[in-house]
Amino acid sequence: MKKILTVSASVIAVLALMLPMLISCGNPEGPSGETTPAPVATSGAPEETKRIYDDDGYLLDDLPADLNYGGNSVRILYWSDSERPEFEIKEEQLSGAIVEEAIYNRNVNTEERLGVSFEWIGKAGNNSNISNFVSFVEAQYNGGDYFDIIASYSRTVGTLICRGFMQDLNAIENSYINYEKPWWPKTLLSTCDINGHLFAISGDISTNVLHFMYAIYYNKNLLDEMKIDDPVQFVDNKTWTIDKLIELTSNAYADLDNDGKRSEGDRYGFGSIYYHLDAFYTGSGLRLLETDPDAIIVISDDFGSQKAIDLADKLGAWCVSENCYISSSSTTRSYQVPFVNGNELFCQNRVYMADQANGCKLHDVEWTYGIVPTTLFDTNQEEYITIVGNPFTLWGIEKGVSEEDSSRATAVIECLASYGYRGTTPALFETNMKYRYTTDEKGDSVRMFDIIHDTIDFDLGRIFSYQDGYMSEMPSKASSDGQSWGAQAQSKIKVVQKQIEKDLISPLREVIG
Numbered sequence: 001m002k003k004i005l006t007v008s009a010s011v012i013a014v015l016a017l018m019l020p021m022l023i024s025c026g027n028p029e030g031p032s033g034e035t036t037p038a039p040v041a042t043s044g045a046p047e048e049t050k051r052i053y054d055d056d057g058y059l060l061d062d063l064p065a066d067l068n069y070g071g072n073s074v075r076i077l078y079w080s081d082s083e084r085p086e087f088e089i090k091e092e093q094l095s096g097a098i099v100e101e102a103i104y105n106r107n108v109n110t111e112e113r114l115g116v117s118f119e120w121i122g123k124a125g126n127n128s129n130i131s132n133f134v135s136f137v138e139a140q141y142n143g144g145d146y147f148d149i150i151a152s153y154s155r156t157v158g159t160l161i162c163r164g165f166m167q168d169l170n171a172i173e174n175s176y177i178n179y180e181k182p183w184w185p186k187t188l189l190s191t192c193d194i195n196g197h198l199f200a201i202s203g204d205i206s207t208n209v210l211h212f213m214y215a216i217y218y219n220k221n222l223l224d225e226m227k228i229d230d231p232v233q234f235v236d237n238k239t240w241t242i243d244k245l246i247e248l249t250s251n252a253y254a255d256l257d258n259d260g261k262r263s264e265g266d267r268y269g270f271g272s273i274y275y276h277l278d279a280f281y282t283g284s285g286l287r288l289l290e291t292d293p294d295a296i297i298v299i300s301d302d303f304g305s306q307k308a309i310d311l312a313d314k315l316g317a318w319c320v321s322e323n324c325y326i327s328s329s330s331t332t333r334s335y336q337v338p339f340v341n342g343n344e345l346f347c348q349n350r351v352y353m354a355d356q357a358n359g360c361k362l363h364d365v366e367w368t369y370g371i372v373p374t375t376l377f378d379t380n381q382e383e384y385i386t387i388v389g390n391p392f393t394l395w396g397i398e399k400g401v402s403e404e405d406s407s408r409a410t411a412v413i414e415c416l417a418s419y420g421y422r423g424t425t426p427a428l429f430e431t432n433m434k435y436r437y438t439t440d441e442k443g444d445s446v447r448m449f450d451i452i453h454d455t456i457d458f459d460l461g462r463i464f465s466y467q468d469g470y471m472s473e474m475p476s477k478a479s480s481d482g483q484s485w486g487a488q489a490q491s492k493i494k495v496v497q498k499q500i501e502k503d504l505i506s507p508l509r510e511v512i513g
Contacts, residue, residue, distance in 0.1 A: 054422060061418035063176055067411060068115035074412055076118055077147040077398075079125030079133065079156065083391050084357065086207045087151065088120035099355075102427040103207060106419040114415055116408070125152040126391065130466060134159050137398070141165060146400035148409045157200045157394035158463040162507040166199040167397045167406060176411040177201070183421035185456040192458055194291050197512055200396035203456070205417035210428045211352040212389035214279035214374055215452050216245075217339065218346050221367040226252070228345065231372050232444045235384075235451065242280060242311070242375045245270070245346065246318050252345055253322040262322060264337040269323040271335040272348040274480035277315060277326075278462075278472050279348065282387035284311055284377035288461020288472055289500070296508050297460065299496055303471070304489040311377065312475040312485030320482035328480055336360045342367050348374075350389045351452070354432040363434065370445060371433070373452045386455045390462060425453065467504040471496045 054060055078087040089104040111118060125133035133156050140146070150160065160166050169175065170193075179189055183204035192198060202209050218231055228248055234240040249269025257265035281288075286308055287300035302308055319326045325344065327335040339347035340362050347353070354362045354369070362369065373384040397409045433445050462472045474492050478485045 056422070058422040059182060061181060061414060062178060063113075063411060063415060063418070067113075067176075069408055069411075070115050072116055072408065073119050074116045074148045074409065075121060076149045076151060077121045077123065077137070078150075079129075079152040079393070080122030081124045081126045081129065082153070082208055082393065083126075084208050084211045084352065086393060087122070088118070097431075098427040099207060099424060099431055102420075102423040106416060106423050109419050110412060110415045114408075114411055116412060121147070125156045127153065127155060130156045130159055134163060134165075137165050138163070141398070141400060144400075147398045148401055148405055149395060149412065150398050151206075151393050151395045154202075154390055154392050154394050154463050155466050157396060159466050160396075161199045161511065162464070162467060162504060164507075164511045165399055167399050167401065168197045168199060169201065169397065169410070170196060170198045172397070172406045172410055173403055174407040174410075176407070176414045178414065181414075181418070181421075182454070183417040185458070186454070187457045191460070192463070194460070194508065195293060195296060195512065200394035201413075202392060202394050202458075203417055204420040204425050205395055205413065206393040207420070207424050207428065209388050209392040209456065210425055210453070211355070212350045212392045213386050213452050213456060214276065214283075214348070214389065215351050215371050215386070215448075216346050216348050216374065217353060217362070218370050218372065219339065219342060219344065219367060220370050222342065222345055226345070230370070231346075232370065232448065235372050235448065238376065238382075239379055240372065240375055240384075241378050241381075242284070242314065243378070245375050246314075249318075249323050249345055251323070256343060262325070264325075264334055264341075265343075266325075266338065267343040268325040268338050269344070270318075270346045270348070271325040271339050271344050272319075273327040273330070273333065273335050274477055275330065275473050276348050276350075277319070277476035277479050279374045279387050280311065280315060281308070281472070281475055282457060282459060283374035283385045285381055285385060286311070288459050289464065289468065291460070296505050296512065297464075297500060299471075299493060299500070300461075303475075303496075304493050307377070308475060309484075309486040309489065312479045315476075315479035316482045316484070319480055326480050333360065336362070340365060351428070351432055354434075355428075356431075363432075370448070371452070372448050373455065384451055384455045385457045386452050387457055387459070387462075390465065394463070464500075464504055467500060467507075468496055469499045 051060060085100050085103055089100050089107065091104065094101055094104060107118060123133055123136050133152060137160060150157065157166065169177065184201065185203050188201060188203065189198065192201065220230065223230060231240060234244055252267060252269030254267040256267050257263065286302040288303060289297050290300045292298045318324060325335050325338055327333065336347065338344040340360050342365065352358055353360065356363055373386060376384060395413055397406050401409065429449055461468060465472060475485050478488055
């Protein structure tokens with residue numbers, strides 16, 4: 001299969017306009033590097049070249065134009081307690097919110113295009129409701145009642161995989177999912193495949209993936225005031241490292257309220273919460289769990305490596321310094337307050353920080369903020385890596401669904417993801433950055449958002465958190481507490497190994513066979 005180059009929407013739009021000229025000149029390569037055959041002269045009019053881009057310059061999918069299922073119903077079981085809207089949006093619920101409108105249009109367009117009718121079944125399935133959701137699926141399954149598609153919280157689907165309720169997407173005949181398309185992350189297959197088996201996927205099909213991409217917001221006004229360089233230049237020249245971030249935040253603290261103690265009213269260089277620090281681990285190219293041809297799943301050598309220890313200890317020394325404001329409890333988001341008040345240089349969060357639903361009021365500030373990806377470990381690292389917060393959706397097809405219906409479900413999944421790429425993703429950018437995707441005068445925010453989006457990464461250690469004792473949070477918790485990961489790593493590895501042998505490896509052996 002051909003590799004498709006993903007570029008920003010503004011660039012795609014320009015290239016799309018150039019396409020007819022390129023074809024007329026006999027150029028065999030389309031603007032994305034995709035081979036585009038020149039029209040063949042016949043006795044009548046020349047054949048129409050198949051469109052690669054839509055009218056707005058976005059890449060189109062390659063689903064057959066005549067694919068139609070004659071009004072068949074597609075049953076989709078989803079988690080009703082997802083943190084952001086993603087699934088059923090009724091016309092009467094539309095209120096002008098652009099992301100919700102984009103989801104509604106995605107659903108309607110998919111139904112009309114494929115000739116299907118969606119039946120949405122919602123059940124609570126977040127981290128507090130994993131067991132109840134899985135029990136519901138099991139009860140329905142035992143009664144011979146299968147769902148064409150299951151779309152739920154990542155850890156819930158991870159548990160469904162272990163329980164044997166999810167089909168191997170790689171084994172479905174006549175699948176329409178094209179993993180080369182930009183609505184599927186480039187690392188999807190390498191990070192979610194388990195020895196040739198792929199049980200669930202995600203990407204632009206999930207608005208919660210987009211909302212939960214980790215990034216670093218920064219205060220442009222405060223940076224200018226303190227004569228600190230804009231981090232965009234470091235991102236562009238690949239010197240945006242953890243050391244650079246620490247350097248830029250050094251000497252940032254100021255006791256603005258003159259109370260003699262560190263508080264929300266002071267100025268800081270960096271703010272976060274302990275479990276967000278996980279993003280630096282994955283962002284540094286470190287893995288939690290990896291597949292193995294014999295053991296199925298193993299703890300990555302990265303977990304207790306010197307690199308992981310160095311990273312965690314470096315973060316730990318920095319996070320407990322006066323320049324950082326780190327929330328150590330999952331019940332408080334106080335770390336956002338200094339940044340929203342305009343008194344913090346950088347704040348690590350999910351992309352959703354600036355949307356209205358977050359409630360921190362960042363979207364309403366009068367000063368200018370920007371966004372950059374998670375830092376590199378060092379300048380030897382070639383690519384940025386964006387991990388996604390755990391409350392994102394994994395989509396899959398339930399075991400027991402017929403071969404014909406499974407094929408239809410793959411078409412639905414591909415179509416939803418395709419429309420999501422062209423609709424919900426640009427809408428989400430506009431919601432969080434306060435202007436349309438193509439109207440950033442310098443183009444910095446668009447390029448930074450593209451880097452964040454195009455480098456989405458997954459890790460089985462996060463998807464199977466319920467089965468591995470939440471190992472993803474172990475190094476970051478040590479960092480936020482100012483403790484040495486090196487002193488804890490080996491004992492933690494023993495605990496994780498014991499749990500995954502019982503709760504993950506053994507069940508997967510039965511599932512995979």
